[in-house]
Amino acid sequence: MEKIIRIGTRDSRLAVWQASQVKAMLEIQGCVCELVKVKSEGDLDLVTPLYAMGVQGVFTKTLDAYLLSNKIDVAVHSMKDVPTQLAQGIATAAVLKRANYKDLFVYKNEHVLEKYFYSDVDEQRIAEGVIATGSVRRKAALLNKFPKIRVENLRGNVQTRMQKLMNNDWDAAIFAAAGLERLDERPAYAIEIDWMLPAPAQGAIAVVCREEDVEVKEICAPLNDQDTMLSVNNERDFLKTLMGGCSTPVSALAQVENNKLKFSGNIIALDGSEILEIEKEVDLRDATEVGIGCAQELLANGADKIVEQIRSINK
């Protein structure tokens, strides 16, 4: 009998959409697949901010256990939710071509755009209002640009968060554009935040498998997009070298263009009071350690102090 590839996924709509995408790609290659839907801790607790849940990989560790106990053959994740250090025995089998990597500002009343988008630096420094996000990275970036605003905690899946935005008196909430676009739920009242660097690997989908499963690795290899893989590896190395954590105010974006890798990264103090940024462009041939190099350079230029501050607060 032909091998059936068991594809593990969380059971949120976004996760199931992403896993179905992988299933369809494998089926085009002639594979027989089935989806195995699993609840993860990250989905069960919709109140605690992610950074307070204290463990890495809240979204991934249930599926890691399923892989290691041979209940599934691959697991599909939003790559930005995957800890930079994969669990022992787990390997990346493929990274799909990246979708929209940007963060999206979703508002209810377009009058707020004046304040947040069509204002100059002086106006931004004094702008007041409330924006909702559960992400420490987005919070730090918003406070860095708009130091007088209040950032409200917001968690849950796409639908829950959208509902909460409608029910509250907030100016806006921030979403990953990729998540909304995959579900065909990007509202008309939304604008991409061009100045905000994304989370490392935002918009990329990872397929992981058992480290020693050569057969599954071979089957998944054609799904891999080399440019995306190189980019997100550098972004994740940047994060790992700086902090190692998952919910941290670290942003990074690497892009392949004209045989070059363009890398941008930053780390921001949790309260937005300080930002350290770096940009580099290197030949593709020398592009495997840009993320590490940029992180080391930032650490030598003061990022170590921000990292220390974040560690002491998270303790």
Ligand SMILES: NCc1[nH]cc(CCC(=O)O)c1CC(=O)O
């Ligand atoms: N941490 C939650 C999460 N993980 C991946 C996505 C969206 C898809 C992606 O970024 O690839 C989201 C939602 C969001 O940040 O709004």
